[in-house]
Amino acid sequence: MSEESKFPVMVNDRLLRAARGEEVDQAPVWAMRQAGRYLPEFRELRAKHDFFTMCQTPSLACEVTLQPLNRFPLDAAIIFSDILVIPQALGMEVEMRPGEGPVFPSPLQKPEDLSKLSPVGDVSTKLQYVFDALTLTRKELKGKATLIGFSGAPWTIMAYMIEGKGSKTMSNAKGWLYKYSDASHRLLKIITDATIDYLVGQAKAGAQVLQVFESHAEHLGPQLFREFALPYLKLICDQVKEQVQLLGLPDIPMIVFPKGGHYALKDLASLKYEVIGIDWTVDPAIARELVGPTKVLQGNLDPCALYADKNSIDKAVKNMIQKFGRCRYIANLGHGMYPDMDPEHLATFVQAVQKYSRV
Amino acid sequence: MSEESKFPVMVNDRLLRAARGEEVDQAPVWAMRQAGRYLPEFRELRAKHDFFTMCQTPSLACEVTLQPLNRFPLDAAIIFSDILVIPQALGMEVEMRPGEGPVFPSPLQKPEDLSKLSPVGDVSTKLQYVFDALTLTRKELKGKATLIGFSGAPWTIMAYMIEGKGSKTMSNAKGWLYKYSDASHRLLKIITDATIDYLVGQAKAGAQVLQVFESHAEHLGPQLFREFALPYLKLICDQVKEQVQLLGLPDIPMIVFPKGGHYALKDLASLKYEVIGIDWTVDPAIARELVGPTKVLQGNLDPCALYADKNSIDKAVKNMIQKFGRCRYIANLGHGMYPDMDPEHLATFVQAVQKYSRV
Numbered sequence: 117m118s119e120e121s122k123f124p125v126m127v128n129d130r131l132l133r134a135a136r137g138e139e140v141d142q143a144p145v146w147a148m149r150q151a152g153r154y155l156p157e158f159r160e161l162r163a164k165h166d167f168f169t170m171c172q173t174p175s176l177a178c179e180v181t182l183q184p185l186n187r188f189p190l191d192a193a194i195i196f197s198d199i200l201v202i203p204q205a206l207g208m209e210v211e212m213r214p215g216e217g218p219v220f221p222s223p224l225q226k227p228e229d230l231s232k233l234s235p236v237g238d239v240s241t242k243l244q245y246v247f248d249a250l251t252l253t254r255k256e257l258k259g260k261a262t263l264i265g266f267s268g269a270p271w272t273i274m275a276y277m278i279e280g281k282g283s284k285t286m287s288n289a290k291g292w293l294y295k296y297s298d299a300s301h302r303l304l305k306i307i308t309d310a311t312i313d314y315l316v317g318q319a320k321a322g323a324q325v326l327q328v329f330e331s332h333a334e335h336l337g338p339q340l341f342r343e344f345a346l347p348y349l350k351l352i353c354d355q356v357k358e359q360v361q362l363l364g365l366p367d368i369p370m371i372v373f374p375k376g377g378h379y380a381l382k383d384l385a386s387l388k389y390e391v392i393g394i395d396w397t398v399d400p401a402i403a404r405e406l407v408g409p410t411k412v413l414q415g416n417l418d419p420c421a422l423y424a425d426k427n428s429i430d431k432a433v434k435n436m437i438q439k440f441g442r443c444r445y446i447a448n449l450g451h452g453m454y455p456d457m458d459p460e461h462l463a464t465f466v467q468a469v470q471k472y473s474r475v
Numbered sequence: 476m477s478e479e480s481k482f483p484v485m486v487n488d489r490l491l492r493a494a495r496g497e498e499v500d501q502a503p504v505w506a507m508r509q510a511g512r513y514l515p516e517f518r519e520l521r522a523k524h525d526f527f528t529m530c531q532t533p534s535l536a537c538e539v540t541l542q543p544l545n546r547f548p549l550d551a552a553i554i555f556s557d558i559l560v561i562p563q564a565l566g567m568e569v570e571m572r573p574g575e576g577p578v579f580p581s582p583l584q585k586p587e588d589l590s591k592l593s594p595v596g597d598v599s600t601k602l603q604y605v606f607d608a609l610t611l612t613r614k615e616l617k618g619k620a621t622l623i624g625f626s627g628a629p630w631t632i633m634a635y636m637i638e639g640k641g642s643k644t645m646s647n648a649k650g651w652l653y654k655y656s657d658a659s660h661r662l663l664k665i666i667t668d669a670t671i672d673y674l675v676g677q678a679k680a681g682a683q684v685l686q687v688f689e690s691h692a693e694h695l696g697p698q699l700f701r702e703f704a705l706p707y708l709k710l711i712c713d714q715v716k717e718q719v720q721l722l723g724l725p726d727i728p729m730i731v732f733p734k735g736g737h738y739a740l741k742d743l744a745s746l747k748y749e750v751i752g753i754d755w756t757v758d759p760a761i762a763r764e765l766v767g768p769t770k771v772l773q774g775n776l777d778p779c780a781l782y783a784d785k786n787s788i789d790k791a792v793k794n795m796i797q798k799f800g801r802c803r804y805i806a807n808l809g810h811g812m813y814p815d816m817d818p819e820h821l822a823t824f825v826q827a828v829q830k831y832s833r834v
Contacts, residue, residue: 284641287813428653
């Protein structure tokens with residue numbers, strides 16, 4: 117509690133309340149990748165600094181995190197960082213290549229490569245810059261929005277560590293699951309342990325909600341997910357909540373977002389994550405049926421809907437809110453913003469959520 | 476009927492019967508992309524010939540189509556070709572770039588670019604080489620397996636024509652759906668008309684089953700699918716079946732395979748496709764519930780399961796067949812073979828299907 121008292125009083129706790137399943141006056145709203153290249157002020161800063169320098173410099177990360185909040189009446193800020201800071205902290209080199217995204221020049225190729233990873237103990241020290249960025253941002257936010265911290269889910273991180281870059285099939289990483297089941301579990305456990313430390317550190321530093329991105333759920337399917345994803349997602353949620361309690365911090369709501377994981381929603385509802393994010397391929401009514409009445413749902417407008425004209429966006433949001441209902445709901449896109457999107461169209465999205473969800 | 480009489484009598488019509496919903500002694504089995512780079516004899520031929528030369532030379536296309544049949548007791552041969560022959564026939568240039576796959580150097584960028592496309596009337600003439608390859612292959616098959624023809628679904632083809640290459644988000648093509656709804660429908664109609672002619676031509680030439688690949692269903696979602704995919708898939712099935720009947724040919728069973736289209740199965744079951752293919756993320760029991768008792772299901776082992784050892788493949792196939800049951804079922808992978816797979820592992824897959832599905 118002493119940790120909490122050093123931060124500004126919450127002026128707008130709409131997202132935090134909704135994530136806890138409490139009543140709110142209107143649906144809280146934010147957008148995945150709301151701090152990013154579609155904003156001219158982001159591109160301006162990015163032109164001067166390397167991507168990972170921006171992640172690693174708390175003042176820059178804070179500035180970028182707040183940029184969308186300065187434009188739109190969003191209910192959450194998500195700390196500017198990258199899910200690949202975990203493999204970085206485990207000793208893997210990551211390069212951000214223009215037009216290609218993040219690349220590992222030396223991906224894991226065989227089980228023996230696991231011995232090259234750094235011990236997990238160092239992770240929290242190495243990622244102190246994220247904690248510093250969170251603390252600074254929480255103060256700068258002045259209680260006007262909920263601060264979200266995040267990490268990648270273990271399978272999603274493992275897939276990157278093996279593929280070395282984006283992949284349409286993730287066939288190398290999936291090859292590990294089928295060929296090297298034991299080594300895969302060892303790797304997933306290493307990433308899980310690092311992630312638990314990392315998320316607990318984020319909670320201590322001022323994050324108020326934690327989102328775990330299972331961005332590569334689409335490559336698994338029911339059986340692989342149950343063996344290689346679900347147990348680690350469970351461990352993360354259980355352990356983070358337990359350790360946060362031991363530290364005397366307030367319980368921290370957690371969101372799990374399984375991109376392409378339509379088949380996993382029922383399984384995920386058995387875990388303690390308060391919020392389940394869904395992508396745009398999942399019908400909200402079907403999601404509600406699968407996760408039951410008590411979970412909070414987050415999503416799910418097709419990000420590409422922001423390419424439409426403002427009237428169409430307004431209509432699409434109205435439709436989305438009718439489908440989700442106003443309770444136990446956090447409005448968002450079904451995936452992140454793209455660099456070529458018009459910021460004004462995100463403004464329309466946010467306004468429409470607030471207009472149609474007001475009680 | 477005169478067309479049919481010129482072909483060898485069917486010695487093995489297991490797949491054809493199953494596709495019609497008739498009883499069979501064991502589940503028919505084939506594998507998407509069963510003719511391809513994982514076979515050394517394919518790579519040998521490919522080293523001497525350009526990819527599209529192989530598609531365009533009936534004797535080569537026939538040889539490659541039969542290669543997997545010479546190794547494995549498969550119940551179907553699928554003609555060696557590419558879904559991009561349709562945009563080619565519409566006047567677009569396609570290059571096959573090593574390691575990158577097919578690329579359109581001048582993709583469609585704006586609605587006005589539609590005027591550059593060739594008239595649909597020419598398509599059947601331009602694709603005569605596919606028909607010749609089918610006729611030759613049907614004869615060479617000597618009735619030992621069912622010959623499958625195929626095409627891409629209109630949205631899948633449209634997405635390639637706009638993106639110009641593979642894309643993780645298909646955001647340019649989806650941008651068209653949201654920004655240029657009318658032009659998108661015009662383009663989809665052009666592709667649909669070309670595809671109908673093309674598939675009817677395939678039936679005339681000797682194809683016995685036709686599969687329509689909606690490989691990019693995963694990018695749509697329920698609403699976009701209903702507006703931009705379903706009506707064209709319906710038109711194709713209805714028109715092909717009507718024209719085949721008018722030509723006095725036997726009714727040709729059709730398969731629709733919506734990759735990533737878990738959300739579309741119920742809608743697709745309302746069309747006349749006899750068979751619905753599912754990818755490995757869809758639980759067979761859920762698929763059956765969604766499509767109802769009369770449709771035939773095809774699928775769906777995770778292709779990456781072929782990376783596992785032979786015992787594990789055997790177990791996975793047993794499990795798959797228990798889930799699908801033996802009736803109204805065609806065994807397949809949930810997507811295509813990958814180039815680094817061991818042909819012997821496909822052999823194990825085929826043997827296991829036959830072992831566990833035998834009545």
